[in-house]
Amino acid sequence: MANIQIQNVHKSFNDIHVLRGIDLAIPTGECVILLGANGCGKSTLMRCLNGLTYPEQGSVVVGDQDMAKTRGRRLRRQRQRIGVVFQHFNLVDNVSVFQNVLYGALGQQPGGLATTLQALAPQSLRQRAMQCLDRVGLADQATQPCRELSGGQQQRVAIARTLLQAPDVLIADEPVASLDPRAGRAVMELLIDIVRERGMTVLCSLHQLELASEYGDRVVGMKAGRIELDAPRHELDRDTMAGLYQGVVRVDEQQPTPADTALAYSA
Amino acid sequence: MSQYQEAANTPTPPSRYQRPSLFACIVVVVFLGLLTKGVMATDVTLARLASGAVNLVDFVGRALPPKLDDLDVIGGAMLETLYIAIVGVTAGVVLSVPFAFLAARNTAPHSLIRIGTRFLIASMRTIPDLVWALIFVATVGLGPLAGVLAIVMDTVGFAARFFSERIEEVHPGPAEALASTGAGRLSVIGGAILPETLASMTATSLYSVEKALRSAVTLGLVGAGGIGVELSAAMRLFNYNKALTIILVILVCVLIFEQLSSAIRRRVI
Ligand SMILES: Nc1ncnc2c1ncn2[C@@H]1O[C@H](COP(=O)(O)OP(=O)(O)OP(=O)(O)O)[C@@H](O)[C@H]1O
Numbered sequence: 431m432a433n434i435q436i437q438n439v440h441k442s443f444n445d446i447h448v449l450r451g452i453d454l455a456i457p458t459g460e461c462v463i464l465l466g467a468n469g470c471g472k473s474t475l476m477r478c479l480n481g482l483t484y485p486e487q488g489s490v491v492v493g494d495q496d497m498a499k500t501r502g503r504r505l506r507r508q509r510q511r512i513g514v515v516f517q518h519f520n521l522v523d524n525v526s527v528f529q530n531v532l533y534g535a536l537g538q539q540p541g542g543l544a545t546t547l548q549a550l551a552p553q554s555l556r557q558r559a560m561q562c563l564d565r566v567g568l569a570d571q572a573t574q575p576c577r578e579l580s581g582g583q584q585q586r587v588a589i590a591r592t593l594l595q596a597p598d599v600l601i602a603d604e605p606v607a608s609l610d611p612r613a614g615r616a617v618m619e620l621l622i623d624i625v626r627e628r629g630m631t632v633l634c635s636l637h638q639l640e641l642a643s644e645y646g647d648r649v650v651g652m653k654a655g656r657i658e659l660d661a662p663r664h665e666l667d668r669d670t671m672a673g674l675y676q677g678v679v680r681v682d683e684q685q686p687t688p689a690d691t692a693l694a695y696s697a
Numbered sequence: 698m699s700q701y702q703e704a705a706n707t708p709t710p711p712s713r714y715q716r717p718s719l720f721a722c723i724v725v726v727v728f729l730g731l732l733t734k735g736v737m738a739t740d741v742t743l744a745r746l747a748s749g750a751v752n753l754v755d756f757v758g759r760a761l762p763p764k765l766d767d768l769d770v771i772g773g774a775m776l777e778t779l780y781i782a783i784v785g786v787t788a789g790v791v792l793s794v795p796f797a798f799l800a801a802r803n804t805a806p807h808s809l810i811r812i813g814t815r816f817l818i819a820s821m822r823t824i825p826d827l828v829w830a831l832i833f834v835a836t837v838g839l840g841p842l843a844g845v846l847a848i849v850m851d852t853v854g855f856a857a858r859f860f861s862e863r864i865e866e867v868h869p870g871p872a873e874a875l876a877s878t879g880a881g882r883l884s885v886i887g888g889a890i891l892p893e894t895l896a897s898m899t900a901t902s903l904y905s906v907e908k909a910l911r912s913a914v915t916l917g918l919v920g921a922g923g924i925g926v927e928l929s930a931a932m933r934l935f936n937y938n939k940a941l942t943i944i945l946v947i948l949v950c951v952l953i954f955e956q957l958s959s960a961i962r963r964r965v966i
C-alpha cells in the first residue's frame with residue numbers, strides 16, 4: 431500500500447513554467463480526480479509520479495521513495511508499484527490482446543521479456559493474465575490482434591495489463607477522453623470497481639465534470655500550473671469547477687485572448 | 698457569383714506564381730555550369746558515340762552465337778555467386794539489427810554511442826562494394842570469402858540505416874507504457890519496438906538480397922569469387938561467345954531471383 435506526497439513541485443519545458451509549486455497529499459486508498467483545462471499541466475504532474483519525467487524542484491514521494499530522485503534499477507522496482515493508464519491506450523498494435531496483458535508482468539518476472547512472451551510464459555502467469563482479461567470482459571478476444579479492437583475494448587485491455595501488474599497506485603491520464611460517452615462511462619465504472627477491489631490509491635484526470643463528482647472521493651482542480659481547487663466530493667459545486675476553465679488556464683499563455691473572454695462570457 | 702463581387706473587402710487569393718528564391722537560382726546556375734563542364738570533360742561527342750555504336754554491333758556479331766560448351770562451369774560459378782549473396786546478406790542483416798538499435802535516437806543507450814554507430818554505418822555505405830571487395834581481396838586473398846565480406850559491409854550500410862529510420866518512426870506510446878511497468882530497456886525494445894518494425898525489416902532484408910545478388914556478380918571482376926571472375930577472364934581472352942553466355946545466365950538468374958523476392962515481399966507487407 432502506498433500514499434502519495436507531492437511537495438512544492440516545479441517543472442519547466444524550455445521557457446514554459448509548467449508546474450508552479452504543486453502540493454498534494456493523497457492518503458492510501460483514496461481516489462482523487464484531477465480536473466483542469468487543456469495545457470494546464472495535468473499530464474506533466476502525473477508523469478512525475480511514475481518517473482516518466484522529472485521535476486527540477488520539489489519531491490514526489492510515493493510510498494517510501496521520492497520519484498524525483500529515483501533512477502535506474504530502483505526506479506524500475508518502484509515503477510512496478512505504480513500502474514499507468516494512458517489516454518491513447520498505448521498497446522502494442524501488432525501483437526495479440528493476450529500478449530499485451532502479459533506485458534503487464536514485464537517488470538516483475540525474473541527473466542523479463544523472455545518469460546512474458548506468450549509462447550514462453552510460465553503456466554501460472556498465463557493463468558493470471560487470463561483472469562485479468564476475463565475481469566475486463568475480453569476473455570473471448572484473447573488471440574485477436576489489438577488493432578482490431580474498438581477504443582473502449584483497447585482501454586479495457588490496457589486496464590487488464592495494469593491489473594496483471596497489480597500496482598498499489600494507479601495513475602490514469604484521461605482514461606476515457608478518446609471514448610464515446612457510453613463506452614467512457616462503462617470503462618470508468620470498470621476502472622473504479624477494480625481500484626476499490628484492490629484498495630489502490632488513485633490519481634485520475636478527466637475532462638467530464640459529471641464523472642468527476644460521481645467517481646472521485648475528492649476532486650482537485652489545476653489552472654495554469656497551480657492547484658486552484660481541492661475539495662471532497664460532497665462539497666463541490668459546479669461554479670467552482672467551471673472556474674477552472676475561465677481566464678488564464680494554460681501554462682503557455684499570459685493574457686486571456688479575446689476569444690477566451692468571449693468563451694468565458696458565453697459559458 | 699455576384700455575392701463574391703459584392704463583398705468589397707474579400708481578401709485576395711495569393712498570386713499564382715512565386716518568385717524562385719535566391720537559393721534555388723544559385724542551385725540551378727551551379728548545376729548547369731557543372732553539366733556543361735562535365736559534358737566537355739568526359740569527352741561526350743557525337744562522333745565517339747557513333748563509333749561506339751558501330752563497335753557494339755561488331756561485338757554482338759562476334760559474340761553470336763553464345764558458346765554453350767562451358768555451361769557446367771558457368772553454372773557452378775553462378776551458384777557460387779548466389780552463395781556469396783545469401784551468406785553475406787544473412788550475416789549483414791543479423792549484424793544490422795543491433796547496429797540499428799544502437800543508431801536510432803529512441804533506443805540508443807547514449808548519444809555518443811549513437812553518433813559512433815551512425816558514423817560506422819555511414820562509412821560502410823559510402824565506401825562502394827567494389828572498393829570493399831578490393832580491400833578484402835588484399836586482406837583475406839582472392840576468392841569468395843572476400844566477396845562475402847564485401848556484401849556484409851554493403852548490407853549493413855544499407856539495412857542498418859533503413860532499420861534505424863524505421864525504429865525512429867515507431868510511436869513512443871507503447872514503449873513508454875511498458876517502461877512505466879518497470880520493464881528494462883531490452884524488454885521495452887523487444888516487447889514494443891521490435892513487433893512494430895518486424896514487417897518493414899523483413900521487406901528491407903529481402904530487398905537487400907536482390908541488391909546483394911547484383912553486386913555479387915560484379916565483385917568477381919576484382920577477384921572476389923563467383924561468376925564475375927569467369928566473365929572478366931572471358932572478356933580479357935576475347936572469348937566473346939562465352940562472355941555472352943555468361944551475361945545471359947546472369948540476366949536470367951537475377952531476373953528469376955528478383956521476381957521471387959518481390960513476390961515474397963508483397964506477402965510480408
Ligand atoms: N515533453 C514536453 N516538451 C515540451 N513541452 C511540453 C512537454 N510536455 C508538456 N509540455 C508543455 O507543457 C504544457 C502542459 O502540458 P500538459 O500535457 O501537462 O497539459 P495537460 O493539462 O495534460 O493538457 P491536456 O488536457 O491537453 O492533456 C503544454 O504547454 C505543453 O506544451
Ligand SMILES: [Mg+2]
Pocket residue numbers: 472473474603
Ligand atoms: Mg494531458
